[in-house]
Amino acid sequence: MDKTIGDYLKKNRTRYLEQVKEFLSIPSISSDSSHKPEVRQAAAWLANDLKNGGFEHVRIFETAGHPVVYGDFLKAKGKPTVLCYGHYDVQPVDPIDQWATDPFQPVIKDDIIYGRGTSDDKGQVFMLAKMAESILAVHGDLPVNIKFCFEGEEEIGSPHLDDFVDKHLDLLKADVLLVSDTTMIGLDQPAVCYGLRGLCGLEVRLRGPKGDLHSGVYGGAVQNPLHAIVELLATLHDRKGRVTVAGFYDRVRPLSDDEKAICDKLSDDNALKKELDVDALYGEAGYSTMARIWARPTLELNGVFGGFEGEGLKTVIPSTATAKITCRLVPDQDPAEIGALLNIHFQKHLPAGVKLDFRLMDHAEPFIMPADHPALKAAYQALEEAYRVQPILSRQGGSVPIVNTFHNKLGVAPILMGFGLDSENFHAPNEHFHLVNFDRGLQALVSFLHHLPEHMH
C-alpha cells in the first residue's frame, strides 16, 4: 500500500478511534421502536462525518422506516465506480445483565474494542468511510469513483431498501458493491466471501383459553398452549438434525467436491467446542461443521415463550405461547416458498384445542457469486498485501440481505470483504472487534481501491 497513506493512518489512529467510539455510543437499535430517535441520531452523525471527510452530495434520505445516508466522490473519470454499503443500525442488547461493560459506552482493552456495533456493522461502516477519507486527505483525489449508501434497517431485514434502490437507480449505479459485513476465517486469515445464506423469518403464536388460568382449577381440562407449542415445534426436526418440513430440501444445491473439501478442511470441531464450551457439536448428520454452516439450510428457534418467567413458581396455564423462528437458506431455496411450506407444516401438525397465528416477518434470498469476477481478484490481491497470507474464498452462514437487492437491481458485482471474527459476539452480549483488523482492514480496503482499476478496465 501507498506508504504516505500508511503513515497517515498511523498518525490518525487515535483520532479515528475516538470518532468511532462516539459513533458506537449512539444506541441505534432498529428493531425497537423506542430507539427511533437514536437511529436517526446515528444517521446524522454518519452524514456529518462524511461531510467532514470531504465527500459530496451527502444527504440523509427518508424512507418509510429508518433513513439512508448517502454521499459520493465521483471525480475519477473512466475509472470503476464502487458503491460502499453498510448499516449503522445494531441488534438489541438483551440479555443486558450478561454484558461486562455498557454496550453503548465502548471500551478498548488489550487492543480490542467492546460495545454493540463494534463489529456488526458500525465499526466496519466507519472503516469504509475512513478508507476513502484517508486517500482523499493524502492525495486530494481517489483512484476510483466512490458512493456510500449506509442504511439503518439491516438488522430488521432491510424492509425499505428495495424501494429506496428502485427510486434511486441512477444515483446508486456502480460497477462494484463493496460490503464489509462478513467475517474472516481467523485473526490472521482474511477471506473474501462468494456465498451467503438467505433467511426466512417468522412468528408462530398459539392461542388457547381467553385468559391465563389456574393450573389447579383447570389443569387437565383444557389444552395448555405451552404443551401445544412444544409438541408442534418438536415436529420440526428429526433425530438426525434434519428439518422435517416437507419439501424443505428440494431446491438445495449440493456442494461440489471442491467446496466439500474446503469445508471439511476448515472444520475444527475441537476448537469450536472449546470456544462455545459445549461437550458436543450438533447438526444435520452427514455434513462437516463448516458445510453445515456455509452450505446447508437450517431452521432455528430464536425465541420461545409463554407463561411465567419470574422468580419462583406460578401455577398458571397461559393463554398463549409464541415462537420466533428463522430458517437460514442456501442456493437455490426461495424464502417465500419455504415460508409457505412451514405454514403448511404448522397447519398440518397443529395440536387440538389451540388456534394458530402464522406471520412471516423477514426474508432474504441466498446468494452465490461467480468466482471468476475481476473485482474478486483485486480483493484477493489487497488482502494478501495487507495480511501477508493467501486469503480464502469463503462462504458465510449469515445473510447480508441487501446483496441480492443491489446485485439484481443494479447489476453490481458484490465484493464481501469483512474484517470481523465469528467469535466476536455480534448479536450477543459483549460484542467486540479486534483493532489489529481495524488497522490491516483499512490497509486492505485502501489497496483494494488502488488495485481495482488494474483488474477492471
Add this chain to the structure above:
Amino acid sequence: MDKTIGDYLKKNRTRYLEQVKEFLSIPSISSDSSHKPEVRQAAAWLANDLKNGGFEHVRIFETAGHPVVYGDFLKAKGKPTVLCYGHYDVQPVDPIDQWATDPFQPVIKDDIIYGRGTSDDKGQVFMLAKMAESILAVHGDLPVNIKFCFEGEEEIGSPHLDDFVDKHLDLLKADVLLVSDTTMIGLDQPAVCYGLRGLCGLEVRLRGPKGDLHSGVYGGAVQNPLHAIVELLATLHDRKGRVTVAGFYDRVRPLSDDEKAICDKLSDDNALKKELDVDALYGEAGYSTMARIWARPTLELNGVFGGFEGEGLKTVIPSTATAKITCRLVPDQDPAEIGALLNIHFQKHLPAGVKLDFRLMDHAEPFIMPADHPALKAAYQALEEAYRVQPILSRQGGSVPIVNTFHNKLGVAPILMGFGLDSENFHAPNEHFHLVNFDRGLQALVSFLHHLPEHMH
C-alpha cells in the same frame, strides 16, 4: 342464623368492604423478593385488624421467610376449638397489561370486587376474621374457641409453615381446621370440599453454548437449547393427553363409581368451552372433565422461555432454555417420588449437546378427608341454611398445601369451605370476587361456629 348477627352484618357491610379494600391494596406478592416490605405490611394490617376485633394474644410470628399472624379467643370452656387458616400473600400480577383495573386498587362494580387477592385468599381471610368479630361484637363471646393462623407464603408453597407448626404445636392445638380457600360449584351452589390435589413443582434448565450465538454464523453447527427443550418437553405427554413419565400413574387411587358419577354429572363441557372461549376441551382420554380436574393427576408447563421475546426478530441461538413445571397430584401419589421420576425421565430423554439443571421447587401432598366426620355435617348444615340449597361434597383440582401439615401434625379435621368461584380469575389478571358470597359466606361461617358444638360433643 342468629338474627341479631344478621342485622349486625348488614349494618356493617359498607364499613367491612372499606376495610377489605384497604387490606387488598397492599401488594403482598410473596414470590417476589422486592415485595417483601409489602408482605410484612399486610401482616401488620391483619394483626391490627384482629386486635381491633377484640381478639387476644395477637402476635406477628417471625419465620425464616414471611411472618405468620396469630390471634385467638379461647373462652368457650368445653367447646371445640377451631383453628382458622388462610393466607394474606398473593400471586404475582403479570401480565399486568391484561388487567382492566389496577390489581392493587380494588374496585367494586355490579356487586363484584376486582383486585389481586379478592378471592385468593385475602378476601376470604378477612371473612374468617369478621365471622368471629361479628359474633363477638353482638354477644361478647363465641360458641367455640377460635384461633387464627394466617400465613404469608402459601403462594410459594408454604416453605416455613411446617417448621412454624412444629414449634407451636400447643399454641395451634385444635379440633377443627377451618379453611376458606376452596371454591363453590357455582354462584348458587355451595360446596364443602373433602379432597385436594397435591403438587410437585420444578424448574428444568438446559444449558448449551456459553453465550448467545448468531444463528447465521453458528446455526447448524451446535445444539440450540430451544430445540432441545421443545424436544424434551414434547416427550412428557402422549397423543391421548396422558403423562408418559414412567411410574407416574402407579399410585393413583381410582375413582369410585359414585365419585365418577358425580364428576360426570357436574361436567358441563359446553359451558366451560364458552367460559374459556375454546373450540374444544383437551385432557387425559377416558375421563370426564371434572374427573380430570378433581381426581386425575396432570403435568403442566407453567412457563417456557429462552431467546428473544422483543418486538421484531433477533437471529439468535440462545445459551439457555428454561421450563417451569407443576404436576397436580392425587391420592396416593407422593410428590417426592414424582419429582424423582421426572428427573429420571429428563435425564433419559435429554437431547445431545446440552446440560440439564433440574431443580425441585415446591411440593404438596394430595389430601382426601374421611367423609363421615361430624364437622363436615356442621359445615353442610351451615351452608344449606345460608344458601337454601343442598351443598355438594366436592373435591378440588387445586392444592391447599397446608392441609396435610395441620392434619398430620395436629390431628385436626380440615373443613374446606370456600366461597370463591373457579371463574374468578385467581392466579390470573382481573381476579375478582362476587360480594353475594361475601354476604352468604359470612352467614354460613357464623352458622358453622354455632352448629359445630351440636355435632362435636
